Amino acid sequence: MDKNTLLSSFGKWVEPINFKKLEKQVSHLKQDYYTKKLTTKSLLLLLLHAHLNEKESLRAISDSVIEDELQEAVGLDSISASQLSRKNQEVDPSIFANLFLDLVQKIQGNKQHRKVSMPLKIIDSSTIPLNLTNYKWATFRKTKAGIKLHLRLVFVDKDMTYPEKVTITPADVHDHEQLEVLVDEKEAMYVFDRGYMDYEMFDRFFDDGIFFASRLKKNSVVRTLEHFTIPEDSSVTSDAMVVIGSTQKRTENVFRLVETVDTQGKEIRIITNRFDLSANEISDIYRSRWAIELFFKWLKQHVRIKTFYGTSENAVQNQIYAALIAYCLLVLVRMETEAKQSLLQLRRWLQALLWKPYTKWFRRIQWRSRGST
Incomplete structure (x- = not known):
């Protein structure tokens, strides 16, 4: 230039x-x-x-x-x-890919970012469908092709988010298979949806001191050990210490289950290993997950990743x-x-x-x- x-x-x-x-x-x-x-x-x-x-x-x-x-x-x-x-x-x-990671490091070195002591990191994926005729290498069903973008987004606040780590896989790779790749440090709080449910991994996070919050599947078996006081004037409906899983496959550690409702009145069950925060704070942390959906929407609307050159x-x-x-x-x-x-x-x-x-x-x-x- x-x-x-x-x-x-x-x-x-x-x-x-x-x-x-x-x-x-x-x-x-x-x-x-x-x-x-x-x-x-x-x-x-x-x-x-x-x-x-x-x-x-x-x-x-x-x-x-x-x-x-x-x-x-x-x-x-x-x-x-x-x-x-x-x-x-x-x-x-x-x-x-290396140039992208280099830019991430520059973002993290900025004075605005250095103020964040425990960053919130949101994990999710987005599937990009492809034409089977032209993208045979991405076949995942007899009549479909596609790739999946697995991404970790750093949520600094409602006005600042940025992608930190990404893996690109065939569309048939299950989300939870990438969880261990995207969760790789202790000084953070990870948030992800129920597609990443893995009891063995949750126990490992607990033992390694890695904080997380995840939505619990509706059919998950829960045994309550102790109920906590619910804050007044809150959307939280329950706060308890629990173990999750059936007798044959149960977590070794105890977790916290916070139940709340979304803006449409639907029940949300959040499993976490954070006992030092209030139930409202846990609820707010999980609600921040919307940021990664907005990020994927931004990418698909304002740069070219839905169709390829x-x-x-x-x-x-x-x-x-x-x-x-x-x-x-x-x-x-x-x-x-x-x-x-x-x-x-x-x-x-x-x-x-x-x-x-x-x-x-x-x-x-x-x-x-x-x-x-």
Whole structure:
């Protein structure tokens, strides 16, 4: 990228990416060994530009390179859809995956994040259906194909969440099989739905000092050992110490079962190993799980992950990791500018001022932030 591009809103947006690390990985894996035109870096920048502008196809990405500013940003004066397709299939997804993790570390190093002593980490998955004819490698039924995005989302507060860890599997992989992968540290509180029920794993979390809260399945067998006092004027209907499971398969440790009702009056049973919090706090923690549903909705509506630019496994994963990188870049801008606006609003202003000096974008954010306080 030339000096003008670096000073543009697009240049400022992608600035947190560790391009030196990218070059080292590319060199180590010999990804650009025979490349004459389209480098891995150029592909990444084009994918980020495509996500930002929701380009519908490789041909649309190819046509967008007619812009002088984009040419300068990616170091190309033209590129064909076939060249894009070939490069997207060749690039090892681990390169983009590592760049995503590097951005996560930058988010966690921000002063706003360092204030969080016990982060809330929400675990869930989202299935992305694929056309069986074009994605035979993702077959999970005779007539269906698809992949599953297993994700850990950090909930800092209602205004700030970000993806921290992700695994991509065939759609037929059960959620609870990824639980051990996504729960890997003690200094956090994990929240997940009943699809992750695993009594043996719950006992292991208890023994290892890993805190969690999960919704209990309706047919789960519960033996109550002691009831706790229910707070007044609360949606909590029961608070008890319990063991869960049948005689043949029962937890070795005792847990806490908090029963409450949602906004529609439906009963929710929450199992946890936190006895130091109030029943209302446990209820509120579990209700925070909605944040990951909103995150998946945001991804499917505002970047391209429902349809893909390529049909190979590499191409699909590269597009997903580029989408996560795009999201993290917006989070970092929000943190740097201390913006009050949503990521969607920051994205809209970025689209409008893409090749303008980034100071215009930042002034817009900060002026609006001051006006909203």
